[in-house]
Amino acid sequence: MTQPRKFISVSGGLPGEKTKELLRRREQAVAAGVGNNFPLFVESAKGALLHDVDGNTFLDFAGGIGTVNAGHCPPEVVDAVKRQADLFLHTCFHVGMYEPYVALAEKLAELTPGSFPKKAVLLNSGAEAVENAVKIARKFSGKAGIVSFTRGFHGRTLMGMSLTSKVKPYKYKMGPFAPATYKAPFPYSYMRPESMSEEEYGQFCVRQFEDFLLTEAAPEELAAVIMEPVQGEGGFNVPPKSFVKGIYDICKQNGILFIADEIQTGFGRTGTMFASKYFGIEPDLITISKSLAAGLPISAVVGRADIMDAPNPGELGGTYGGNPLGCVAALAVIKQMEKDDLSGRSEVIGERIRSRCTSLQAQYPAIGDVRGLGAMCAVEFVEPDTGKPAKTLVAGIVRACYEKGVIILTAGVHANIIRFLTPLVITDDELQEGLDIIAEAIAEVHQTAGANSR
Ligand SMILES: Cc1ncc(COP(=O)(O)O)c(C=O)c1O
Structure with a gap:
């Protein structure tokens, strides 16, 4: 009724x-x-x-x-955007720098998991953050290979599509895709064998990953693994903790960078500011976007300062990356998220x-x-x-x-x-x-x- x-x-x-x-x-x-x-x-x-x-x-x-974890049009965010719009809309950070960009980079370094020094680059969209995380990882490591996971989603640009694992509608007849990209199996707990506990299943999937490093791509060729700690488009698959930690540890032991794609999981969606915290990992790089700025187009790669500094001046950025309206909106969103828990x-x-x-x-x-x-x-x-x-x-x-x-x-x-x-x-x-x-x-x-x- x-x-x-x-x-x-x-x-x-x-x-x-x-x-x-x-x-x-x-x-x-x-x-x-x-x-x-x-x-x-x-x-x-x-x-x-x-x-x-x-x-x-x-x-x-x-x-x-x-994108709107903080709700549609939070008053403090709207006010911050209006104030910024009265000051200036755009200078291009490469030409005329502004404080909100720096303040947001500082804040993101403070908020993201990892007790090491961090730096950030600000961009426009989730896919662009993924592209840049890959560029940074390759530049730092001098290696090309990037591993993503089955059922993963990382965006609609060429690298985003190449790392994504749903053919229709995201990739169909859009190839060829970027070389040196590989897909490893991701757990699907709903389909796990009844005989296995969640943690056993996680360990089983880690062993599959170990096999993958023998059958598909050697660690020496791999710049990074990119993983959504909880898969978004792929079906909100929550992997066993032992899986995420297991892959993270293998990366550490083999000199492979771990990139957490927290574009959908970030900013409180999973019950912590970033899902990486729940899984007990400190990713080398994190991609962030969506609920960062209550709908304004802005994204970021945040990570270990030594890795972030690998590209030389001019090798990162773009005309609109870290636009001032997005920066002030993001700072206001973060304030609201912290104030209202x-x-x-x-x-x-x-x-x-x-x-x-x-x-x-x-x-x-x-x-x-x-x-x-x-x-x-x-x-x-x-x-x-x-x-x-x-x-x-x-x-x-x-x-x-x-x-x-x-x-x-x-x-x-x-x-x-x-x-x-x-x-x-x-x-x-x-x-x-x-x-x-x-x-x-x-x-x-x-x-x-x-x-x-x-
Ligand atoms: C995990 C993840 N990565 C990347 C993207 C791509 O972000 P955008 O659509 O802003 O390019 C998305 C978008 O849904 C996403 O959920």
Whole structure:
């Protein structure tokens, strides 16, 4: 039964008339390759709510794909951006330097795991941070090989695509890809043999990595391993601690740099400022973006000072890298995250989501797995009889959520996983309303599909 809504307001059928008109224009003017998850045109956004051009209000469980952990338009961030906009918009850091760039580099060095001296370079996007981390690692080590992992995602540039491990839609017919890039197996705990404990499975996967170093690429050829401590696009796969620590130790023993891609896991999403802390590792380099600046385009590579200093002046950077609006926004976001302990809040949100979804799992055999770290939670749907990925069911649930006013995304190579990326400022009541709607959507789609519920 549909409950009355406190926050969501959707009326007159979706998409609304103004949205339909914009969709027509979008179709004519915007390249088809730019994918859209929903027919949604946003007019304004605040906290965890999105208001569309037709006057509908949605709860945002996608958070700009993990970009607004601090919420939409946090007042202090908006004020900082406005103040900066009145001063200057752009000089290019290579031409006219500015204090917020330096302050942000200092702050990131302080916040990221690792007790050694650190330095940073600021860039524009996640993919650009990955590109630069690879450049820096190669320059420092004098080696070319870069290892990434199955089901990993690192962006849409040439190196990003080369390191990414989902063919459609990210790589299909876009090759050839960058040479000297290799994929090693990443754990998928949901599919682990029943006879193995989580930690045993982690150790098993470490042994697979040891084999990989014999069969695919020798350590002497490898500049770096790049790993998402919890995989994002790949399905919110939380690897066993023994795996992450095991790979990190192998890297240390063999002179291979360890790059943590914390673009999706960073800034409180997993319950700590950076997921590397949870796994007990101190990466040589960390790539950061997304929730760093509440949606302004900025990213960073932060790491060991001696490694970061390997490239010579002029070999890193770019016209817009570390733009002043992004820097002041990032400094304001970090202040807010620390003041409001948004990492702690992430734990609470994550527990609520997992507990609600676990009780749904008892009801619906199609829910194969509920997993996550902090508020980086996901639910994997499978066909109850065969265990095969239930992509169509998930597409139906996501669509039903949208029609009821909740924006939520899928993940995984089969797109059979629903992932939660709610802003961490979401209130308990908003979260509750969103979870109620997701439960309704699951019930309805099961009913329509005639799928089993217990
Ligand atoms: C782990 C990870 N790395 C890299 C990227 C690429 O970031 P961007 O889309 O800003 O280029 C993403 C984006 O989703 C990501 O999740």
